[in-house]
Amino acid sequence: MLKLFRVSMALSRKAGLWVGLILMWLGVNLAPAWAASPGDGAVLFETYCAGCHPKGGNIIRRRKTLKLKSLQRDGYDTLAPVINLITQGQNNMPGFADQLNDTQIETVAQFVLEQASNNWK
Incomplete structure (x- = not known):
């Protein structure tokens, strides 16, 4: 059970990192003029x-x-x-x-x- 929890946490961190990088890229490259x-x-x-x-x-x-x-x-x-x-x-x-x-x-x-x-x- 502990091993499954560690794998789950590692995947969550990676997913969070990817989501953060994608959002940062969108903010830099697609910054709308209204902003x-x-x-x-x-x-x-x-x-x-x-x-x-x-x-x-x-x-x-x-x-x-x-x-x-x-x-x-x-x-x-x-x-x-x-x-x-x-x-x-x-x-x-x-x-x-x-x-x-x-x-x-x-x-x-x-x-x-x-x-x-x-x-x-």
């Missing part, structure tokens, strides 16, 4: 926006970039309209209200405006 802190505008932008807007550009509509001159021309050079655009989308750009919460949307909007002010450097 990003409010200061992680760059992470959120990279996850949700950079596919179409690399370095503030626009691969779909070249004239609709995230560069300061373009944002000013189109009336997106303040926080409120950028938040609205990210939330609801417009034309070819989808809205992200289903994927991002209000804080994350505001964080991305602030990041975009900051980067535009710094010429996306």
Whole structure:
């Protein structure tokens, strides 16, 4: 009986170790963007926006970039309209209200405006 108990404990430790390693791997490699802190505008932008807007550009509509001159021309050079655009989308750009919460949307909007002010450097 004691031998069976020891074998059982050894298997439990190994199983616990594997479960822990798997959970750690998932946490590192599959960390969802919603887990990003409010200061992680760059992470959120990279996850949700950079596919179409690399370095503030626009691969779909070249004239609709995230560069300061373009944002000013189109009336997106303040926080409120950028938040609205990210939330609801417009034309070819989808809205992200289903994927991002209000804080994350505001964080991305602030990041975009900051980067535009710094010429996306």
